Amino acid sequence: MIAERVDFLVIGSGVAGLRAAFEAAEAGSVYVITKDTLKESSTEYAQGGVAVALCDEDTIGIHFEDTIKAGDGLCIDEAVHTLVNEGPERIMELISWGAEFDKSDSRLIFTLEAAHSRRRILHAHGDSTGREIERVLIKKAMSMPQIKKYSFAYFLDLIVFDGQCYGAYMLRDGQVTAVLAGATILATGGAGQVYSRTTNPQVATGDGMAAAYRAGAEMSDMEFVQFHPTSLYASGAPQFLISEALRGEGAVIRNIHKEKFMGLYHIDAELATRDVVARAIVSEMTRTGSHYVYLDITHLDKEYIKNRFPRIYKTCLKYDIDITTELIPVSPAAHYMMGGVMTDIDGRTNIKGLYAAGEVACTGVHGANRLASNSLLEGLVFGARAGSTAVKEQADLKDINPELALTVTQDHIENPDEIRSTIRRVMWEKVGIIRSAASLHEALDVFTTLSHVTAHTYLTRYENEIKNILQTAQLIVQSAIERKDSIGAHYRSD
Ligand SMILES: Cc1cc2nc3c(=O)[nH]c(=O)nc-3n(C[C@H](O)[C@H](O)[C@H](O)COP(=O)(O)OP(=O)(O)OC[C@H]3O[C@@H](n4cnc5c(N)ncnc54)[C@H](O)[C@@H]3O)c2cc1C
Structure with a gap:
């Protein structure tokens, strides 16, 4: 197997990954690997805007209160404080890098969205806010030679040895490469494609969540899936x-x-x-x-x-x-995964050397229900924090000599389209907006019959995505079974 070494490996090129990469690039060489084009991400499709307490009628305290209220008692205060306090600085920085949010007479325009008690949503080109943010971040990344960008590079699994993460296996042009890194930042976004009805782009297949789980990462709040009305x-x-x-x-x-x-x-x-x-x-x-x-x-x-x-x-x-x-x-x-890989407010996971930020992570900032337009801000704030923590704690590259052990099968999944469609339909019908013990167990039974799919690593992106869709679906169902009461986005009819 080919092996390469880099100081920092960032997996994913949405708002969280790119923002993290800028911090890492201050301290060493960075690879950003992404499974499609650089811009293909949920960030690119975000429409409504980004919430930030910058309007005259608003305060950080009111943004905090609104976020806590939407989270239905399950937000972690420290994470919400971090988000709302650091949000304005991250947005002003983005504007200084060239982001053009909509203005009237040179003043920023703030709009209102559900469950916000103030007009605090900045938007760009009307309803293309994410596209504008991604444009600015990619432009900045392109100007930084210390960041190498690998498009169509599919992240397969983390390299974890003796409880420490040393990088990841990447599949590119049918070839597997072990990318050994002093610190690894997971920013693979969400998992909307687990459901047959979703607003998410094709890339949102829960790869990061499933791979982190396989590597022994602690997961949190997976039962909380936000459905956009x-x-x-x-x-x-x-x-x-x-x-x-x-x-x-x-x-x-x-x-x-x-x-x-x-x-x-x-x-x-x-x-x-x-x-x-x-x-x-x-x-x-x-x-x-x-x-x-x-x-x-x-x-x-x-x-x-x-x-x-x-x-x-x-x-x-x-x-x-x-x-x-x-x-x-x-x-x-x-639409959005509130849960994911459990991190502290500095992006640390329970695996040394592995950091996570953005939708793949669960800092506790959203609790049981995300306040609209808080996630782009989350990507900026916690992406930057994960990047700077990785810089402080990176392992020395010369000490990195893990055992490389990834077996890739030459076999293929039989009837992959049918299996993918079955998982997504069952998730929509049995693990959707309204769930019950009976419907959740029915889903689990179907998934158990498909578990042979998760036994291998495949040589194609499509088959690995099906495996990750299935594992992420199982994580959501198991968490939903464990939470017997209804709260926030998790509604049990029984
Ligand atoms: C249609 C839509 C509208 C939205 N509107 C808003 C809004 O108005 N305001 C708001 O705050 N939020 C909005 N959201 C949510 C928000 O866009 C996302 O939560 C946020 O952009 C996530 O950022 P991220 O960096 O964590 O992930 P993403 O932006 O999804 O980036 C993930 C990256 O990881 C890559 N990746 C995934 N798996 C792999 C793999 N195996 N190997 C290599 N690369 C991989 C992807 O290709 C992508 O580059 C919206 C979401 C959608 C889908």
Whole structure:
């Protein structure tokens, strides 16, 4: 097996990975490996914005309170303090690197989203906030020669020896390389693809969570999956996210009879937390025997809608829905993983030399339910912290001589498409917005019959992704079985 050495290995090129890489690059050589193009990530698709207490009417204390309230009592105070306190500095830094957030007369514009008590969401090009952040981070990474970027480099597994992480195995052009590193930062994002209905891009297959678990990392809060209430539901269309910001700007939800109903379910109506809105929609869909509800923004000025939400306007128009005059058919979809690899606020995991940041990690900042638009900020704040901790604690490269032991099978998974589809459908039907002991055990039984898939490492990205989807699904189900009460995004009908 080929082996290479580098001071710092960063796995993933979304907001958390790139921000971590900048810290590491101050102290040594860095590899950023990513399984697709550099920009392909959830970060690239984030629409609504980034929450930060920078507006005159807002304070860090109020942002803290709103985050804690959304988390339903399960947030870790120290993590939330860190997020809201360091958020403004990370955003100002991003602006100094060239990020163009939307402004009016040279003043930043802040919008409102569900469960925020103040207008604190910055956005870019209307509804392309993540794309703007990713553009700026990639541009900066390109200007740093000490950061080597490897696209289409698939991370297979961590190299862990005697309780310490020494890097990772990478699959590129059909060849496995052991990348030995003084410190390894996992920033592989979320796992939305575990579900058949998801807003997440194809890359979000839970690879980092599954691999960290295999290596002995402690996992936390895996039962807490956030379902976004409003993804596009139109024939032939992808499950494109229709941002919360539409409701922040006054959009209302109607059932198939075009009646408003959110006020009957919660006092905050359309601006209640995502779990509440998603469950209300499911109840209303069941009551009316429909697979979708409508989002209605037609009462706003046509030109305003086009300028404020250009990406959503154009995407819906592609599927013959003019959002300025027509109702948008929507239904919930899996969107964000609150749980993941357990870390402290400096990105440390329980495995020495392994750090994690962003959606793959669980710092406790989101508790049982993430406050909308807190995750881009999380990537910036905790990405930077994980990077600087790795710098302080990196192992000396000359001391790194682990036993390399990875067996890759030449065999293939039989019927891979069918297995992938079965796992994702079972997750949606049995481990979705509403779960019960019976449905969770049914899911577990199906997954047990597929466990042969997880016994090998494969020579293709697709097959390894199926293995990781299955292992991540099993982690979610097992955690959901253990948490018998309903809290936040985890709702048990029994
Ligand atoms: C449609 C959509 C809209 C959203 N809107 C918002 C919003 O408005 N505001 C907000 O705060 N949050 C939003 N979110 C959530 C937010 O975008 C993500 O939580 C955040 O961007 C995650 O950043 P990350 O760096 O942890 O992961 P990502 O940005 O997903 O990056 C993960 C990286 O890891 C790579 N990777 C994964 N597995 C492997 C592997 N095996 N080998 C090599 N590389 C790998 C991926 O290719 C990618 O480069 C949205 C998410 C989606 C999907």
